[in-house]
Amino acid sequence: MRGYGRAGSAVTVINAFATGRGAALGIDLWTEARVKLRGEGISGSITVRGRDYRDFRLVNAVVEVVRRSTGEEFGVEFEISSEIPVGKGLKSSSAAANALLLALYDALGVEIGPLQAVKLGVEAAREAGVTITGAFDDASASLLGGLCITDNRRDELLMRADVDPEPVVLLIPGETLMTSHLSGVDFSPIAPYIEKAFEMALRGEWRKALVINGLLYASFLGHSTGPIGTALRLGAVAGLSGKGPAFFALTDEPERLAQEWERFGKVEITSLR
The missing domain is CATH 3.30.70.890 (GHMP kinase, C-terminal domain)
Structure with missing residues (x-):
């Protein structure tokens, strides 16, 4: 069983570090994930702008969250390719979590709503230790696009608005x-x-x-x-x-x-x- 997922980058309107509430805007840079389910184990590759990236903490956490949420036990071969540079503040972790989670649900043949996917991706990011606030604002803008204003303390989307592609x-x-x-x-x-x-x-x-x-x-x-x-x-x-x-x-x-x-x-x- 194979699956595919795609999620975008975002930029910050309000950083939630100080108050737990934040806002972000989706931008046109992307991360794609392709998966193939198998009996057991987790293996694969992450490529960021043509270079190998070897930190699989987030991948392992996303797989575990999907196993828990679906009740399915599976192994996976994955391939993640990203245009979003890592460690720059451009939401690379949120995009990777979203894309991989969507790919796994696609492979399992299980439907998932966008907000549920965002919340599960945030859960995985917290478990992987790649976020301070949970980054629900970043994850929302990554998957939904537009302007997303959130309360990261409650994983609550307070407002979303479309924006012009300026x-x-x-x-x-x-x-x-x-x-x-x-x-x-x-x-x-x-x-x-x-x-x-x-x-x-x-x-x-x-x-x-x-x-x-x-x-x-x-x-x-x-x-x-x-x-x-x-x-x-x-x-x-x-x-x-x-x-x-x-x-x-x-x-x-x-x-x-x-x-x-x-x-x-x-x-x-x-x-x-």
Whole structure:
């Protein structure tokens, strides 16, 4: 029995580290998973932008969650291929969990609703230790697309809205920052300000909210705010995605901003979805 699943990347409007509530936007980068069920064991490969990736913790956790949720015992051969760089704040773990979970359900011939799939993927991410908050906002935007605003403490989708497929410029520095490295960091000093930005997002002012969120978290985590300042001067809306180090910007002139951002690191252009 074979199965296929696909899930996308996302960028951050509100990072839930400080308050447990967050928001994210789906973007047009993808992770695909193909599986073949067998009697026992777990084996396979993960390729990220053409390079092998050897950390299978999340795969093992997703398989175990699917076994529990379906009551089925199975082994699996898997192949995961991703366009989403790891350790940059672009929701690579959420996309991988979603894609693999959908592929396994497809192979088992069991139907699953999108929100149930998101919740099971978040459960697996928590068990694998690749998330601090559960990343329900990231996982929702990864699978559902659009703007997703969530309470990660309750795994509750508070609001989802479609967005126009406008251009997104990504700044992807060479360094990586894994979420697990921030375990134990006290984000309470910025919580009151992030809470205000979250309330703005709920009111529909999510563009303003993502700028405030980006400036706060970038400063707090020690990232340069230079990319956001550069983008704002060019009339773009820009923020920090997740814990970084990736930044993103929404702009009608993506090539112009991309040229300016090249001095900070690698730049790509994609779109909202």
